Amino acid sequence: MSTFDVSRGSTPTTGRRRAVGRSATGDAPNRRNTELLMLAFALAIPMLAYANVGLAMDGSLPVGMLKFGLGMAVLALAAHLAVRRFAPYADPLLLPLATLLNGLGVVMIWRLDKAGKLLRLNFPAAGNQLMWSGLGVAMFIGVVILLKDHRILQRYTYISMVVALVLLAAPAFFPSRPEDYGAKIWIRFGSFSIQPGEFAKIILTVFFAGFLMVKKDALALASRKFMGLYLPRGRDLGPIVVVWLLSILILVFETDLGTSFLFFGLFVVMLYVATERTSWIVFGLTMSLGGAAVVASAEPHVKTRINAWLDPMAAFGPKPPSQSSEQIGQTLMSLGSGGTIGTGLGQGRSWLIQFAAKSDFILGSFGEELGLTGLMALFMVYGLVVQRGLRTSLAARDPFGKLLAVGLSSAFALQVFVVAGGVTGLIPLTGMTMPFLAQGGSSVVANWALIAILMKISDTARRPAVEPAAAIPEPAGPGRLPATGPGAPDESRGATS
Amino acid sequence: MSDLTLTVMRLGFLAVLWLFVIVAVQVIRSDLFTTKGAARSGHRAAPTAPAAAGQGRQPQGQPAAAQQQQQQARQRRGQPTHLVVTQGSLAGTTVALHGQTVTLGRAHDSTIVLDDDYASSRHARIYPDQAGQWTVEDLGSTNGTYLDRQRLTTPTPLQIGVPIRIGRTVIELRK
Numbered sequence: 001m002s003t004f005d006v007s008r009g010s011t012p013t014t015g016r017r018r019a020v021g022r023s024a025t026g027d028a029p030n031r032r033n034t035e036l037l038m039l040a041f042a043l044a045i046p047m048l049a050y051a052n053v054g055l056a057m058d059g060s061l062p063v064g065m066l067k068f069g070l071g072m073a074v075l076a077l078a079a080h081l082a083v084r085r086f087a088p089y090a091d092p093l094l095l096p097l098a099t100l101l102n103g104l105g106v107v108m109i110w111r112l113d114k115a116g117k118l119l120r121l122n123f124p125a126a127g128n129q130l131m132w133s134g135l136g137v138a139m140f141i142g143v144v145i146l147l148k149d150h151r152i153l154q155r156y157t158y159i160s161m162v163v164a165l166v167l168l169a170a171p172a173f174f175p176s177r178p179e180d181y182g183a184k185i186w187i188r189f190g191s192f193s194i195q196p197g198e199f200a201k202i203i204l205t206v207f208f209a210g211f212l213m214v215k216k217d218a219l220a221l222a223s224r225k226f227m228g229l230y231l232p233r234g235r236d237l238g239p240i241v242v243v244w245l246l247s248i249l250i251l252v253f254e255t256d257l258g259t260s261f262l263f264f265g266l267f268v269v270m271l272y273v274a275t276e277r278t279s280w281i282v283f284g285l286t287m288s289l290g291g292a293a294v295v296a297s298a299e300p301h302v303k304t305r306i307n308a309w310l311d312p313m314a315a316f317g318p319k320p321p322s323q324s325s326e327q328i329g330q331t332l333m334s335l336g337s338g339g340t341i342g343t344g345l346g347q348g349r350s351w352l353i354q355f356a357a358k359s360d361f362i363l364g365s366f367g368e369e370l371g372l373t374g375l376m377a378l379f380m381v382y383g384l385v386v387q388r389g390l391r392t393s394l395a396a397r398d399p400f401g402k403l404l405a406v407g408l409s410s411a412f413a414l415q416v417f418v419v420a421g422g423v424t425g426l427i428p429l430t431g432m433t434m435p436f437l438a439q440g441g442s443s444v445v446a447n448w449a450l451i452a453i454l455m456k457i458s459d460t461a462r463r464p465a466v467e468p469a470a471a472i473p474e475p476a477g478p479g480r481l482p483a484t485g486p487g488a489p490d491e492s493r494g495a496t497s
Numbered sequence: 498m499s500d501l502t503l504t505v506m507r508l509g510f511l512a513v514l515w516l517f518v519i520v521a522v523q524v525i526r527s528d529l530f531t532t533k534g535a536a537r538s539g540h541r542a543a544p545t546a547p548a549a550a551g552q553g554r555q556p557q558g559q560p561a562a563a564q565q566q567q568q569q570a571r572q573r574r575g576q577p578t579h580l581v582v583t584q585g586s587l588a589g590t591t592v593a594l595h596g597q598t599v600t601l602g603r604a605h606d607s608t609i610v611l612d613d614d615y616a617s618s619r620h621a622r623i624y625p626d627q628a629g630q631w632t633v634e635d636l637g638s639t640n641g642t643y644l645d646r647q648r649l650t651t652p653t654p655l656q657i658g659v660p661i662r663i664g665r666t667v668i669e670l671r672k
Contacts, residue, residue: 034524041517048513052506092528093521100517344507370511377514384521391525399605 031092032084038096039076046072046103049345053111056346068110071130072103075137082141087459091392094458097385098451101436102133102444104378108365109358109439111346118351125358125439132441136448143452150457154400157210164204167196168246168263172253197259198433198446201266201415202453205407208267212274213399220275243267248291255301258418258430262411264288269410274403302428309428327355331364331423335375342371358439360431363423378437379420386413389454395461405457408450577631577657577670580623585666586612594631594670598624601663602636615640615664623655631655631670640664 047069054062062068076099083090110126112119147153153160170187186193212219247260268284271277296302308315308325315326330353338348350357350365357365367375389409396402415435422429433443580599582590592599592609599608602620611620617638626632634652635642642649643662655661661668 031524031528038521038524041520045510045513045517048510052510055506056503093524097521341511342507344503345510347503347507370514373511374514377511377518380518381521384518384525387525 030088032080032088035083035092035095036080038093039080039099042096042100043069043073043076043103045100046107049104049107050110052344053107053114053346056344057111057114068106068130071134072099072106075099075134079137079140079144082144083455086144087455089463090455090459091388091462093384094388094451094455097381097388098436098448101378101381101385102136104366105362105434105437105439106130106133107345108362108369108437111369112350112358112365114346115351119357122351128441129439129444132444135441136444139445140448140452143449144456147453147456150401150404150453150460151398153206153404153453154210154213157207157214160203160210161207164200164207165246167200167203168250168259170196195433195440195442197256198440198442199449200259201262201411202408202446202450204263205266205270205404205411208270209400209403209407212270213403216274216399219271219280220277244287244291247288248295252295252299255299256431257302257305257428258415258422258432261288261292261418261430262414262432265414266407266411269414270403270407273406305428305430309422309425312425325429327353327361328423328425328429331361331367332425334364335367335424338368338371338375340372342367342369342374345369359433360419360429360438361423362438363420363434366437379416382413382416382435385409385451386416388458392454392458392461396457397461401457401460405454408454412447412450576629577655577672579671580609581669581671582609583660583667583669585664587666591671596625596629598622601668602638609668611663611666613664613666616666620663621649621661623661626652626654633661638663 047065050065050068051061054060054065076095079095079099083095106126106129109129113122113124113126116122174187187196244264247264250256250260250263264284265288268280268288271280271284292302296306304325308328312328312332315329334348334350334353337343342348346369348365348368350368353361353364355361363375363378366378370377386409389405389412393402393405393409396405412435415432418427418430419432419434419438421427422432433440435447436444578594580592580594582588587609590609597608600619600622601607601609601611601616602618603611603613603616604618607619617636617640619636620638621633621635621642623631623633631654632652633642633644633649633655635649640663644653644655645659646662655670657670657672659669
């Protein structure tokens with residue numbers, strides 16, 4: 001950072017900013033120290049929250065504090081070292097932001113564990129969540145190390161489509177259990193279950209990015225103008241119709257409103273970004289509203305959700321309607337009792353959200369104990385993650401990387417919007433997890449993988465010009481030259497086809 | 498715990514949370530210049546990336562040949578070492594020359610991807626000829642390539658500092 005300021009200060013005031021050959025000095029801005037500082041800060045906040053909960057609920061510092069702090073610190077440090085070694089130019093904020101969210105999530109889950117019997121179906125989950133976070137960070141490190149160049153993913157465009165479809169379709173064939181409350185989004189192996197939709201989110205983004213990169217010109221240019229809108233040709237509508245049908249199928253067979261909305265929204269956003277045609281958004285909104293309206297009137301599970309959204313307090317009335325749910329009403333009350341600055345950590349009554357307080361409704365608990373002020377800060381953190389993702393996309397130089405970064409950050413943003421909108425009563429509630437905060441192993445692992453891919457893209461995007469091997473006498477490691485990997489020629493061919 | 502302590506902790510925690518957000522925004526603020534620089538150097542780096550990617554199709558872009566020519570280039574002082582974009586949307590972009598062909602155009606796999614309405618997808622190329630003299634050749638572009646106001650018809654040797662104009666983009670060789 002400082003080196004950069006110096007070089008900026010010394011730049012002559014002619015129009016040309018960058019003096020030739022700064023890269024030759026080799027001291028390009030690499031923000032790893034900033035990242036380390038932010039990471040320390042991001043670790044301190046959950047520790048403070050942990051202490052706060054302990055002081056408020058037991059009157060003493062919690063016993064496991066040292067263990068918790070060390071666990072989080074080891075995970076974060078491992079991730080940081082991996083980034084330092086394998087993605088040195090990556091964005092400095094993504095890792096601290098994700099760490100903060102993950103840490104706060106674990107603390108809140110631990111706090112709800114402590115509510116004990118007050119919470120229905122309460123069994124300790126914080127330890128589990130910490131273990132999943134460990135797996136998530138391992139996934140992060142694995143992706144950072146093994147994914148040498150994000151453009152490799154482009155080779156797997158259609159394979160990832162198939163994999164994503166299989167992952168999405170799989171839960172429909174597994175027997176649903178009564179505890180799942182209608183949504184069939186899990187695959188179970190004995191006591192172990194995963195939520196494939198979380199992973200499908202990333203894999204499908206890879207497919208969309210690869211597909212749209214090849215097809216975007218056809219989609220953008222071959223269109224007629226009608227009433228200010230570009231109408232695409234019928235055959236170009238094919239993909240959007242297929243994805244639409246698919247998300248409707250998910251909605252019908254797995255009764256999973258959230259996943260369905262996420263995938264369709266993701267596709268529309270990526271179409272819009274790839275083609276710069278507003279008409280896709282118009283089409284997308286019309287199709288999703290139409291589809292949702294039809295399914296909502298037919299599917300009882302979805303109808304319950306819609307009723308609960310339209311009148312959240314009806315369930316508490318003297319005559320609760322049969323097709324409604326009290327969850328949203330409970331969450332709204334907990335948000336309300338939090339007020340502007342909250343009740344303080346460990347001092348709320350979050351167990352009053354009886355169902356899924358640790359997973360889908362964890363925002364309600366945060367809203368109660370941290371208040372509007374704290375919730376806004378959390379949303380800011382989410383917003384910053386998305387902003388860094390979009391920024392990465394702007395800086396990325398290859399069209400695939402651009403689309404992938406946009407796709408991943410919009411998937412993240414859409415998920416936050418769907419959950420937060422559902423919990424606050426803005427849109428019908430959907431069963432999705434708040435990334436990093438909510439309890440749920442698949443979600444944590446998948447989101448760490450998402451952050452890792454974003455960081456790899458940003459590493460490539462922000463890497464300063466590397467003088468080819470001759471300028472540096474010895475071959476300074478093939479990893480330093482992103483595009484000279486064996487796959488590079490294929491990709492350039494893909495870009496023009 | 499006394500109520501006072503808890504209230505202080507509650508407010509303190511919120512303050513710390515927001516402090517984190519503010520610090521993060523500050524990092525982004527300082528980063529704006531960095532990424533601007535990175536985007537610049539990114540554009541500068543862009544050529545190396547697609548250049549490497551494009552090597553597969555450039556006969557004289559084979560790594561071994563490139564290395565050989567780099568050595569030659571180092572032996573001869575006074576040879577141009579950089580190609581600098583002086584006008585147009587990529588102004589300020591620099592490409593290090595290492596004996597490989599530099600392609601210019603709107604195609605994604607060009608060494609310098611021109612974002613210029615008047616450029617063709619494969620507009621021109623700049624390469625060292627047999628004698629190692631840097632040469633510019635128009636690749637049948639629609640709007641032509643101009644070397645100091647002369648429209649190119651044949652491959653033409655390049656001198657240092659003479660502007661090559663493609664649409665709104667101006668490029669020149671530098672030492």
